[in-house]
Amino acid sequence: MNIELTRFRVLPGKTASVNEWMELLNSSLPVVLETLEQEKMYVETIFSESIDGVEYLYWYSIQGENGVEVKDSNHEIDKAHLRYWKECIDPDYAPQDLRPRVNMIPERIQSLMK
Known part of the structure; x- marks a missing residue:
C-alpha cells in the first residue's frame, strides 16, 4: 500500500480551468470511481490552497500495488483529466x-484494501 500527499502548482491564470476540472470530476463521480478500481486506488482526494496569490492542488491517495497508470486508461474521464x-x-x-509521519488506518481497514 502506498500513501501519498503531493503538492502541484497551478499555472497562473488557470483558476477557471481548475474549477471546471474539479466540477467535471465531481459531476462524474460514479464514472471516476469506476476508473479507480483498475488503478487500485483506494482513496484519492484533491485539495486546493492559495499561498500569496499562487494556487496549488494537493493530491492525497492510498493506492494498492500494480494498478493501471491513469495515463494508460482508455476511459474518457481519465483522458479529460489528463x-x-x-x-x-x-x-x-x-x-x-x-x-x-504517522499512518493511522486500523488493521481491519488495511486488510480490506489488500
Whole structure:
C-alpha cells in the first residue's frame, strides 16, 4: 500500500480551468470511481490552497500495488483529466511530496484494501 500527499502548482491564470476540472470530476463521480478500481486506488482526494496569490492542488491517495497508470486508461474521464492536467499544472514546478509521519488506518481497514 502506498500513501501519498503531493503538492502541484497551478499555472497562473488557470483558476477557471481548475474549477471546471474539479466540477467535471465531481459531476462524474460514479464514472471516476469506476476508473479507480483498475488503478487500485483506494482513496484519492484533491485539495486546493492559495499561498500569496499562487494556487496549488494537493493530491492525497492510498493506492494498492500494480494498478493501471491513469495515463494508460482508455476511459474518457481519465483522458479529460489528463488534458486538464496538462493545461493547468505547472510543469516547471517540481511536485512536492509531503512525508507521512504517522499512518493511522486500523488493521481491519488495511486488510480490506489488500
